[in-house]
Amino acid sequence: ATRGSKVPVVASVVSTPRSPTGAAVAARLAGTVETVALRRADAVHAVTPGVADAVRRVHGIDPDRIHVAERGRDPETFARADPAARVRARRELEIEPDAEVVLCVGRHEADKGIDLLIESLGGLDRPGLVVLLAGREGLETTRLRAGAERSDNPERFRFLGHRDDVPTLLRAADVLAVPSLREGAAGSVIEAMAVGVPIAAFELEGLAGILGHDRTALLAADRRAGSLAAAVLALLDDPERATRIADAAHAQFLER
Known part of the structure; x- marks a missing residue:
């Protein structure tokens, strides 16, 4: 929907991709769609360094376009147990x-x-x-x-x-x-x-x-x-x- 516009697109990846080897047809198709979407994005957000490595390896994304921003939690809500x-x-x-x-x-x-x-x-x-x-x-x-x-x-x-x-x-x-x-x-x-x-x-x-x-x-x-x-x-x-x-x-x- 943003093609042709000047709105930058950031794609967020929250898990490692499924391996295409031996995957079901639907999974392989989903992987292909994901690859296309990630390659068209202006930047890719990965939630861990490991996810970033997988995105680069599986989808062929330039490492310079992948940015890691890890998740966090409220330390008061999840206070250390005593x-x-x-x-x-x-x-x-x-x-x-x-x-x-x-x-x-x-x-x-x-x-x-x-x-x-x-x-x-x-x-x-x-x-x-x-x-x-x-x-x-x-x-x-x-x-x-x-x-x-x-x-x-x-x-x-x-x-x-x-x-x-x-x-x-x-x-x-x-x-x-x-x-x-x-x-x-x-x-x-x-x-x-x-x-x-x-x-x-x-x-x-x-x-x-x-x-x-x-x-x-x-x-x-x-x-x-x-x-x-x-x-x-x-x-x-x-x-x-x-x-x-x-x-x-x-x-x-x-x-x-």
Whole structure:
């Protein structure tokens, strides 16, 4: 609509592109349309350095036209959790004070990898483990609920639906699990960094420059359920390491 006008166009990219190799016809077509749109834009905004690299590589955009502006959050709304806030949050959510709580925030879509999280945590022999699954329902909802019911410990999974009280959920959590297979500057990641909750995630191009392994998160190098479970357990079983990682992530949040 702006072609022929003098209005500059800035295109914003919030996640890494889907790989064209083996992608469905609709996905390949969408990728082609995205490439055309990005090449016609006067400038391209990327939410992370990793997303910027992917845009350059996949769409062939000149690096000089790509500008990184990271997302942020209100530090007062997402204030650092303290022991009293943790107690209040767990009481509000009816969670035992000594439970191990893993939180996942994400829509019920295939790219979010929630099925892998359910697979990774469903069979663990951790009687006090609670897994909070917050996020809008979608195409994967029925399959995700069925996967949880089939697991060895279906009672540990709590499907919360869309929530407006993510700060409360984070203050109740011991770990934020990010099982996404494709991501940019995930809001839940930034919010966990702000609140001071350690993060376990897959190593993703889109999160490069935001999360660093054993510095601001524990990153699973491969996208297997067992690798994600290992990262979650490493944080649950080593509170000192979890605190060190959460502190570094919080400091990075404040700096940016």
